[in-house]
Amino acid sequence: MIDFSICKEEYLNDIMELVRLFEGATAENLSLHVDYKLQGDAFKVSVSSEKFESFQKNFYFPYGEYDELMRKRVEKRYLKVAVYRTLCFLTGVTLPYGCLTGIRPTKLYVEIQNDKETYGKSAREVFMKDYGVSAEKVELIEKIVSVQTPLRNTSDKAYDVFVFIPFCPTKCAYCSFVSLPLTKQQKLVEPYVDCLIRELEQTKELIESKKLEIRAVYIGGGTPTSIGCEQLNRVLEHCHFGASEFTVEAGRPDTINKEMIDMLLKHGVTRISVNPQSFNAKTLELIGRKHRVGDIINAFALAKGKLDVNMDLIAMLPNETFEDFKYSVDTAVALSPENITVHTLYLKKGSALKLDGYDNTDCETASKMVDYAYKKLTASGYVPYYMYRQKYTSGNLENVGYSKVGKECLYNIDIMEEDTSIIANGANGISKKLDRKKQLITRCANYKEPLEYIKNIDLMLERQKEFWDNSCR
Ligand SMILES: C[S@@+](CC[C@H](N)C(=O)[O-])C[C@H]1O[C@@H](n2cnc3c(N)ncnc32)[C@H](O)[C@@H]1O
Ligand code: SF4
Secondary structure (H helix, E strand, O other): OEEEEEOOHHHHHHHHHHHHOOHHHOOOOEEEEEEEEEEOOEEEEEEEEOOOOOEEEEEEEEOOOOOHHHHHHHHHHHHHHHHHHHHHHHHOOOOOEOOOOOOOHHHHHHHHHOOHHHHOOOHHHHHHHHOOEOHHHHHHHHHHHHHHHHHOOOOOOEEEEEEEEOEEOOOOOOOOOOOEEHHHHHHHHHHHHHHHHHHHHHHHHHHHHOOOEEEEEEEEEOOHHHHHHHHHHHHHOOOOOOOOEEEEEEEOHHHOOHHHHHHHHHOOOOEEEEOOEOOOHHHHHHOOOOOOHHHHHHHHHHHOOOOEEEEEEEEOOOOOOHHHHHHHHHHHHHHOOOEEEEEEOEOOOOOHHHHOOOOOOOHHHHHHHHHHHHHHHHHOOEEEEEEEOOOOEHHHOOEEEEEEOOOOOHHHHHHHHOOOOEEEEOOOOEEEEEEOOOOEEEEEEOOOOHHHHHHOHHHHHHHHHHHHHHHOO
16 A cells, blocks of 8 residues: 655656556555655655654755747656655566556667657666666567658658457356447447448548558457447448558457458458457356357468468466466467567456455566467467557556567557557547647547437547548648
8 A cells, every 4th residue: 555645746646657657566554645746957856654753755856948838748758757766766676668557668779769858868868867767668668669660651741540340159257348249239330320321421531632641440349249340331432542451340250250251352352350458268257258169270271371360369367377367378479470479468448357355466476477478479470560559458558469470450550659649430539640840740530429429420430530631731
């Protein structure tokens, strides 16, 4: 238990995110208080603990002239460094990503690499010495950055299109994504697709009028293939934007059959997911996937050689031992899909496992699993090519996409590195316009819940139109 207080509210939530990662690290009841102020040309942070009489650590960081945005970023970062170092000292525990709590470590790494003037040292030094990131994670980040660099988008005219389909056959126990189980919400599919088509028609007009090039189209979910061939065919008819990469996430193997694969091929789809999550039958049962291991093998056989295939796996699924996870990684590698994405279980509000109080905090096993996946995959010809992190993840670890060389998914890189404008369609879609010169991203969000999306489609079409008219000239 750690009681935490800070002299001003401004950064409370950000710092709490870091403090929470130490919650399980100490049996004692620690009580931390943070004060910060400018002292001369230094930013002084004092961290004290009532638990230990007269315990106080003072940190002094260099401070310069910043605009408001930069001031906040710099101060937040310094506070995290100070709190992290104090907590390491008090608990004897270090974290693989040190004081970094954000979603995109690779993006930050490249920013520092490109701004030696501000940081005065290499990104590697900043990550290891200042932020406390472990040598193994820095190695992973550097590998990803080197794979991504030649694939990064440099053109202001090259955009991505994202299309969200919020339906799934059933809800998996670990999942907190926006997704409606078809067992209960089948009646929403047709009206949802009707609205989506209206939005896609508007997207087409935008692309043509602004002469945009589309780098990648990504139909995500949910489980896009769960709505069936007829409805998905209607959507895909409106997704012909000339992109060389065209992903339909699919996902659940029990939604993929020959008719579906043929329909995807007819529309020029290049990539799908056939997601095992685990190759252990008892685990699939436990997480409510409602499909069998055999379905994974069959769906993969249908797609192999015709489409590039990604397989998602999750480390730390309920009751899985290291050996269980190893078996899933080894089986996926033996099947040899173009991409394998290794997630680490995170439990957010809204997932059944979280509600059931499932404990995913065994850091040691989580690290062992993730390390094994890295070693096995890199030894088998896969390269790590994108990564992201989520809150409430076992061991505070990461999700990593691995690819055979030349088979990296551009959309995954673009979304994580935030260097491409994205036209998002559908519920929960967030369009993003990047101003490369100012390094600024503006956003326009659709309603998150599918029913709200359907009810408010006119408003959203108007809002999206205004957003792109103003931001894309
Ligand atoms: C947006 S989901 C869609 C995938 C598709 N519907 C399926 O289930 O096959 C993408 C991936 O995120 C991962 N994922 C979802 N919830 C997760 C969680 N709580 N912890 C770790 N990974 C998770 C799963 O591997 C999943 O395949
Ligand atoms: S993991 Fe996939 S299939 Fe399961 S509920 Fe989430 S989005 Fe749906």
